Amino acid sequence: MTETAHALSSSPTLWDLVARRAALTPDRPVFLQGDRVLTFGELRDRAERVAAGLYAMGVRPGTVVAWQLPTRIETALLSFALARLGAVQSPVIPFYRDREVGFALRESKADFFAVPGTWRGYDHTEMARRLGAKKVFEAYGDLPDGDPGVLPAPPSEGTSVRWIYWTSGTTSDPKGVLHTDRSLIAGGSCLAHALRLSAQDVGSMAFPYAHIAGPDYTVMLLLYGFPAVLFEQFALPEALEEYRKHGVTVAGGSTAFYSMFLAEQRKQPGEKVIPTLRLLAGGGAPKPPEVYHCVVREMGVQLTHGYGMTEVPMITMGCPDDSAENLATTEGRPPEGMEIRIVDGEVRLRGEAVCQGYLDPAQTAEAFDADGFLRTGDLGQVTESGHLVLTGRTKDVIIRKGENISAKEIEDLLHRFPGVGDVAVIGLPDTERGERVCAVVEPAARSREAGELTLEAVTSYLRAEGLSVHKLPEQLEVVDALPRNETLRKVLKYKLRERYSGTAK
Structure with missing residues (x-):
């Protein structure tokens, strides 16, 4: 035990x-x-x-x-x-x-x-x-x-x-x-119990210790008595030597980290990039189902993804013994004591891991509803099995000619399109439509299909996948790299909106 x-x-x-x-x-x-x-x-x-x-x-x-x-x-x-x-x-x-x-x-x-x-x-x-x-x-x-x-x-x-x-x-x-x-102990406990780790595991911190994930992860080490490898500067393939030397069994951070490990694995198919690795785990950013399937198939390890934020370090987490369908398409289940309420599609939270509010009392008053639930700004639904499915952000709902369009739905489909490394779908101001759908694509590294990333090719693919015509992107931008923050490498959509507003094509 x-x-x-x-x-x-x-x-x-x-x-x-x-x-x-x-x-x-x-x-x-x-x-x-x-x-x-x-x-x-x-x-x-x-x-x-x-x-x-x-x-x-x-x-x-x-x-x-x-x-x-x-x-x-x-x-x-x-x-x-x-x-x-x-x-x-x-x-x-x-x-x-x-x-x-x-x-x-x-x-x-x-x-x-x-x-x-x-x-x-x-x-x-x-x-x-x-x-x-x-x-x-x-x-x-x-x-x-x-x-x-x-x-x-x-x-x-x-x-x-x-x-x-x-x-x-x-x-x-x-x-x-x-x-x-x-609240920090409650978040770390959720992570520890969901991942089913033991004293024989070796974890890793490839993210800033100053991030909310720092104490989250450290609580897990204190509860279960196993070590973590610390990375002052994280980059692949340079960091692989440390993973191998210390026999890391659990790695990850967020979706961007999964993709980075996957890219290294693709350089040596059939030979595990980290021989001791058995689990990738993380959260903090949306995980397209295709990423899950690629990691399991090509790296030969399990992938569990969770849902957390600075205000609530761990909300839900996938468990290694969940079904492949739930691991691919949901954010896992909440621990005992975390209440999830869906109000008009928005995810709201109450529980021990929820913060006490903000330094600014006005922001605190705005963030919590009358029953003490935190308004997350995330859209989602809870399945019959108790798993949480996130469908986007309130700010990621694109309203085109009065119709609501989920950016995440389009992003998940485009992650399966050949040549796409990563993608962000945003709504841009449009005098005729209210908002138009713009897909900003980061090509896959060294992809032979990158030259085929045209608006016509993308919309033809999405039509074939059954996406409704009114949701099709009307603008495509191909960039060398999507703008990201320096913590869990989340895509900064507000920077993309700033860059491409007023660039109708």
């Missing part, structure tokens, strides 16, 4: 999970990075020393500490040291620059700001000072250090707001999302 971190308080903190896991399996590794190994016992002991160093700097329970750091062992240590103190953390994605970072610092009223110094050629310390950040310190290699004997008692409950995350990527204006240890 898997040894999990049970016997905790009714409202545990993240630090409770660290202490419990360190007592159970102190010598097992939790983080692997290059030749470096951090065990669960070392995570507890070193995080306490870092907490003491932070305490000497003036960090106290409730102090707001922003940090903009890459995915490193030191980042995890700093974050857990802050959790030990009961400080309020505001993680910032390391790729963000003045506009987003300045906004986060001002809105969170951060008292301290931890940066990596110069990282990937960019001077974060200079940016922090330029933005007027308070008490800037570098935390890339050396971390604050002190005697844990000076520390106050750890936080006694996990229901206070101690996390401010920032919505990222798919909209132009971020929001400060308020989370508790309890």
Whole structure:
């Protein structure tokens, strides 16, 4: 039986999970990075020393500490040291620059700001000072250090707001999302139980630790006692050596990651690109059914996809023992305690993993309905088996001559068209139709069919697939690469709308 971190308080903190896991399996590794190994016992002991160093700097329970750091062992240590103190953390994605970072610092009223110094050629310390950040310190290699004997008692409950995350990527204006240890633990628990992992697995973090998926994934490690390989910079094929060296069994991140692994597999058909890999898992972006079938068929591994967002880190998750049909066409089922309500087609949520709202009270009031359900802005339906099917975003409903058109329906079909690597379907302003349907296509790498990506060929294919005539794209744009955010590589549709509005053809 898997040894999990049970016997905790009714409202545990993240630090409770660290202490419990360190007592159970102190010598097992939790983080692997290059030749470096951090065990669960070392995570507890070193995080306490870092907490003491932070305490000497003036960090106290409730102090707001922003940090903009890459995915490193030191980042995890700093974050857990802050959790030990009961400080309020505001993680910032390391790729963000003045506009987003300045906004986060001002809105969170951060008292301290931890940066990596110069990282990937960019001077974060200079940016922090330029933005007027308070008490800037570098935390890339050396971390604050002190005697844990000076520390106050750890936080006694996990229901206070101690996390401010920032919505990222798919909209132009971020929001400060308020989370508790309890909501993050609830999200990570859902992921852990759905994936059916064990202490013998080896996971991986190819996404920024500052993303909401960071604690989501780490909770899973603490509950089940297995390690994850950390990638400070992720790119394929360069990262494959690390996956192979550490015997990674579970990889993924989002749909874009699945496609990247699939592209590497296609370079060596018949020979597994990562011999130990048995499962790809992720979420955060729509998954076309065709991607699922290609991964299972060509990579010889299972693929489970889920549904989450900054406001609710894990909503539903596919299970490895689900049917192929459900794994291909749904986002999985919600865990016990997550309520899903469909109102006028929109998915609404209530449960422990749901955030407490936003820094801006007006945004909080707008986001929750009278019954306390969060309005997600996603459209979907729940099947008889309890699986959630997402059909698009409210903003992705294209209204052409008064008729509603789902962008996702068209995208799923185009993912099967030869030569298409990825696609985003958007509605563009049109004086005659209200909106017209525009398909923006990223060709498949080295595809011989890429030259056949014409509007006539695409619409002929969609007609043959049975798509209604009024849903056919009226404009096709072929781009080298779709614009994406730097976290889970979601496509930024608002940038495409900005680029192609007014380009009727």
